[in-house]
Amino acid sequence: MIKTVLCDLLSIDYPILQGGMAWVATAELAAAVSEAGALGIIAAGSASPETVQAEIRKVRSLTKRPFGVNIGLFSPHVDGLMELVVAERVPVITTGAGNPGKYLPRLKEAGIKVIPVVASVALAKRLERAGVDALIAEGMESGGHIGEITTMALVPQIVDAVSIPVIAAGGIADGRGLAAALALGAVGVQIGTRFICASECTAHTRYKNAIIAAGDRDTTVTGYPGHYVRVLRNKLTRQYEELIRRGATEEELNQLGVNKLRAAVVDGDVIYGSVMAGQSAALVKKIEPAAEIVCSIVSEAEEVLKRLGAVVNG
Numbered sequence: 534m535i536k537t538v539l540c541d542l543l544s545i546d547y548p549i550l551q552g553g554m555a556w557v558a559t560a561e562l563a564a565a566v567s568e569a570g571a572l573g574i575i576a577a578g579s580a581s582p583e584t585v586q587a588e589i590r591k592v593r594s595l596t597k598r599p600f601g602v603n604i605g606l607f608s609p610h611v612d613g614l615m616e617l618v619v620a621e622r623v624p625v626i627t628t629g630a631g632n633p634g635k636y637l638p639r640l641k642e643a644g645i646k647v648i649p650v651v652a653s654v655a656l657a658k659r660l661e662r663a664g665v666d667a668l669i670a671e672g673m674e675s676g677g678h679i680g681e682i683t684t685m686a687l688v689p690q691i692v693d694a695v696s697i698p699v700i701a702a703g704g705i706a707d708g709r710g711l712a713a714a715l716a717l718g719a720v721g722v723q724i725g726t727r728f729i730c731a732s733e734c735t736a737h738t739r740y741k742n743a744i745i746a747a748g749d750r751d752t753t754v755t756g757y758p759g760h761y762v763r764v765l766r767n768k769l770t771r772q773y774e775e776l777i778r779r780g781a782t783e784e785e786l787n788q789l790g791v792n793k794l795r796a797a798v799v800d801g802d803v804i805y806g807s808v809m810a811g812q813s814a815a816l817v818k819k820i821e822p823a824a825e826i827v828c829s830i831v832s833e834a835e836e837v838l839k840r841l842g843a844v845v846n847g
């Protein structure tokens with residue numbers, strides 16, 4: 534049984550968070566992951582507070598277990614979303630794209646655990662000082678918006694720099710990854726790409742099959758400094774590369790990406806849509822229930838850690 538301080542902090546059985554993923558991480562996926570003993574997370578993306586409120590209520594109708602909401606600080610509705618999670622007494626929020634500092638007093642007063650995603654030591658230190666409960670150190674192997682440092686290098690640097698719990702994210706899809714994250718000093722993992730292929734995930738089957746078909750070199754990074762995004766290669770990424778070759782402006786590059794994640798996730802357009810996925814896509818072999826994903830990751834990590842213990846004992 535793998536238990537860490539993260540399990541006590543969040544009242545969960547296993548030290549695994551399902552990453553908040555815009556369009557992908559709906560109530561169905563979050564509830565299934567939470568029911569399995571990990572922490573399911575609804576992604577607010579750019580949805581309105583009303584839409585997210587309906588998702589929160591749906592999760593609560595499906596499970597009594599703790600769950601989280603991911604709020605991107607870039608959302609046009611960020612103020613309303615912060616008010617919503619306070620009003621709904623959501624147990625945990627994760628935040629992306631920056632510093633949630635100005636919302637912290639209100640969130641803490643409401644007893645909400647706040648866990649920002651960080652991709653640098655400097656931001657990790659600043660957020661520890663601001664009073665967050667834990668941090669997700671996300672490496673550039675991840676799917677979606679990414680920083681510039683790998684998980685292997687970033688996690689131990691953040692572990693050394695702060696004294697609050699650190700969760701590793703990026704490139705982790707199985708028990709070996711969980712064991713490795715613990716070895717780096719993390720108290721748990723956040724996993725995105727593998728959970729897209731949970732049966733309960735409402736993403737289009739073509740999206741899931743594209744992840745299953747992906748090999749080791751099938752992701753690429755689009756974007757520009759400060760706005761890098763990891764996706765599966767397709768005609769959209771080729772159009773993107775062409776624009777870069779022609780010296781397109783950031784505005785033109787942004788324009789090409791508009792509504793493309795939705796097109797891939799909801800409509801199943803894996804040719805011209807933005808199929809965000811991490812380098813761990815090549816480790817994902819099938820569509821299976823969230824409970825099986827969680828169980829297999831935990832039991833494999835236990836085996837690995839026992840095997841490694843035996844190496845030390847000779």
Ligand SMILES: Cc1cc2nc3c(=O)[nH]c(=O)nc-3n(C[C@H](O)[C@H](O)[C@H](O)COP(=O)(O)O)c2cc1C
Binds near residue numbers: 576603630724727812
């Ligand atoms: C399709 C997709 C959408 C994502 N959207 C978000 C998001 O809205 N907010 C966020 O903080 N992280 C987002 N992420 C990052 C995940 O929450 C998670 O940290 C990441 O997927 C972990 O790396 P992995 O894909 O290698 O497991 C997204 C990732 C993917 C694959």
